[in-house]
Amino acid sequence: MTFRAHYRCGEGCDFQAELTEVVYRCPRCGGLLEVEHDVAALAGRSPDDWKALFDGRFRTGPWPLGSGVWGKKEWVYPQLSLSSVVSMYEGGSPLLRVDRYAREIGLEDVWVKECGVTHTGSFKDLGMTVLVSAVQEMRARGTPIRAVACASTGDTSAALSAYCAAAGIPSVVLLPRGKISTAQLVQPIANGALVLELDTDFDGCMRVVQALSETPDIYLANSMNSLRIEGQKTASIEIAQQLGWRSPDWIVIPGGNLGNASAVAKGFLLMKALGVVDRLPRLVVAQAAAANPLFLATTAAGVPPTPSVEVKPVAAQRTLASAIQIGAPVSARRALRGLAALDGLVEQATEQELADAAARADRAGLFTCPHTGVALAALESLAARGVVKRGDRVVVISTAHGLKFSDFKVGYHDATLPGLAAPLRNPAVRVAASLGAVQDAIAARHGKG
Numbered sequence: 204m205t206f207r208a209h210y211r212c213g214e215g216c217d218f219q220a221e222l223t224e225v226v227y228r229c230p231r232c233g234g235l236l237e238v239e240h241d242v243a244a245l246a247g248r249s250p251d252d253w254k255a256l257f258d259g260r261f262r263t264g265p266w267p268l269g270s271g272v273w274g275k276k277e278w279v280y281p282q283l284s285l286s287s288v289v290s291m292y293e294g295g296s297p298l299l300r301v302d303r304y305a306r307e308i309g310l311e312d313v314w315v316k317e318c319g320v321t322h323t324g325s326f327k328d329l330g331m332t333v334l335v336s337a338v339q340e341m342r343a344r345g346t347p348i349r350a351v352a353c354a355s356t357g358d359t360s361a362a363l364s365a366y367c368a369a370a371g372i373p374s375v376v377l378l379p380r381g382k383i384s385t386a387q388l389v390q391p392i393a394n395g396a397l398v399l400e401l402d403t404d405f406d407g408c409m410r411v412v413q414a415l416s417e418t419p420d421i422y423l424a425n426s427m428n429s430l431r432i433e434g435q436k437t438a439s440i441e442i443a444q445q446l447g448w449r450s451p452d453w454i455v456i457p458g459g460n461l462g463n464a465s466a467v468a469k470g471f472l473l474m475k476a477l478g479v480v481d482r483l484p485r486l487v488v489a490q491a492a493a494a495n496p497l498f499l500a501t502t503a504a505g506v507p508p509t510p511s512v513e514v515k516p517v518a519a520q521r522t523l524a525s526a527i528q529i530g531a532p533v534s535a536r537r538a539l540r541g542l543a544a545l546d547g548l549v550e551q552a553t554e555q556e557l558a559d560a561a562a563r564a565d566r567a568g569l570f571t572c573p574h575t576g577v578a579l580a581a582l583e584s585l586a587a588r589g590v591v592k593r594g595d596r597v598v599v600i601s602t603a604h605g606l607k608f609s610d611f612k613v614g615y616h617d618a619t620l621p622g623l624a625a626p627l628r629n630p631a632v633r634v635a636a637s638l639g640a641v642q643d644a645i646a647a648r649h650g651k652g
């Protein structure tokens with residue numbers, strides 16, 4: 204059986220292109236492109252056969268099919284030649300049931316999909332493996348691509364540089380100076396990318412990189428490039444797979460540029476269309492209150508998310524959730540389509556709420572990044588309001604590894620985050636180097652033996 208996918212205009216006009224063409228927007232209407240699969244051909248294989256195929260490859264099988272993304276190649280980029288794949292064994296991340304945390308917030312069936320447990324520490328690896336593999340294939344066919352470039356709030360640049368370094372493809376990353384964590388900045392530096400720090404915010408970097416990629420020899424790696432969505436979509440397929448090919452009741456995800464939220468929706472819609480799951484989950488997109496254009500356009504305005512909602516750009520304020528400090532989300536329309544299809548909701552979280560939610564989850568054994576804190580805070584608020592019910596099964600998408608955001612953690616526990624209280628702080632206790640002092644400290648915390 205041969206499967207094929209191509210670009211189609213996401214706004215419904217009839218523009219189509221091959222995935223090996225250098226094109227990001229519809230030349231007719233300016234809409235973003237979507238990768239469209241031949242669903243009729245995919246439906247020629249039964250749901251049970253797809254499940255068996257994917258289960259047989261999951262974290263095993265010949266390279267690179269053990270990758271969570273490439274194990275689902277037929278649903279991602281079917282006609283790509285395997286020799287073009289640039290993989291870091293991405294995906295296959297843990298889906299954890301977090302019972303202690305769930306009990307604390309009045310729920311019983313909460314899971315965390317640890318998308319940050321991966322090569323560069325964020326879910327961006329899932330999309331970047333597809334994009335860089337596609338570039339590898341285009342270069343092999345003689346397309347003159349000099350470098351791959353992105354604007355980034357930190358994690359995209361880390362993923363792009365790593366995959367490009369593995370393939371020997373030059374990469375250029377544009378970062379807002381002073382607005383990303385040290386761990387994020389050092390990743391592209393270490394991987395040999397050309398790292399450009401611009402005195403602007405993410406939206407400013409995005410404008411420059413879009414202009415830069417008008418020349419076709421600089422290939423654009425931001426998530427307006429829908430190849431990335433295809434890889435990111437596999438996180439939702441893995442969630443269903445890890446739950447025994449069932450959908451949860453809710454998926455909660457932090458959203459900035461809103462590519463990942465649309466990817467998750469796209470994955471569930473494909474699984475439902477092919478009968479691999481029998482129903483769709485409801486989707487919650489959580490934004491930081493400091494950068495909340497989607498929230499303002501929907502929930503705050505009392506308007507349900509539908510494709511006809513207009514998302515007005517805002518000036519994103521500083522937020523601890525730096526990877527979602529985005530005021531003009533490029534994939535807003537895609538996300539609105541996904542939200543409408545998955546009976547979705549848009550929530551927001553303040554800095555205090557996201558910091559406390561992250562600390563609360565950490566106390567139950569996690570090590571959450573601030574963006575995951577935004578999603579958890581949204582869940583806490585939905586649970587408190589009874590929208591999410593006690594027995595509902597919820598999967599929270601954790602987007603990055605907490606170790607990339609150690610400044611945030613240290614700041615919380617030292618109570619030095621400006622303007623924030625730290626009710627759940629657990630600062631280190633300085634004691635004399637003696638048995639007695641250590642015993643006293645233990646007694647003070649845990650009582651006398």
Ligand SMILES: *Cc1c(COP(=O)(O)O)cnc(C)c1O
Pocket residue numbers: 325326327358359426457458459460461462463464526527572574575602603
């Ligand atoms: C990129 C990123 C997000 C936001 O994803 P979008 O697709 O831009 O909505 C959230 N969290 C982390 C850690 C990220 O790196």
Ligand SMILES: [Zn+2]
Pocket residue numbers: 212213214215216217218229230231232233234
């Ligand atoms: Zn179009």
